Amino acid sequence: MFEWILVGLISGWLAGKILNGNGYGMMCDIGLGLLGGVIGGMIFEVLGVRAHNFVGSILMSTSGATALVIATRIIRDEI
Template sequence: MFAWILIGLISGWLAGKILNGDGYGMMADIALGLVGGVIGGMIFAVLGVHAHNFVGAILMSTAGATALVIATRILRDEI
């Protein structure tokens, strides 16, 4: 459980930095990171790619969190 929270924190923070924003706040960034991890896991599973270590999990989660942040920004007309 702690590893999931840590991965969510890191990936949410990275997604905010990748998209040149301040993020939505610490708790929202963690939530986006956790949900992004699930989304990233599903996307990469369809592609046949699986994370076998901590770095791979962070990269997959960051990709999912970035996609989720882009989707929320599009829905909120921020882009």
């Protein structure tokens, strides 16, 4: 459970930095990171790719969180 929170924190923060924004705040970034991990896991599962270590989990979660942040920004007309 602690690893999920840590991965969510790191990937949410990275997604905010990748998209040149200040993010949505710490708790929302963690939430987006956790949801991004689920989304990234589903996307990479379809592609047949699995994360075998901590760094792979962060990369997978960050890509999902980035997609999720882009989707929320499109919905909120921020892009």
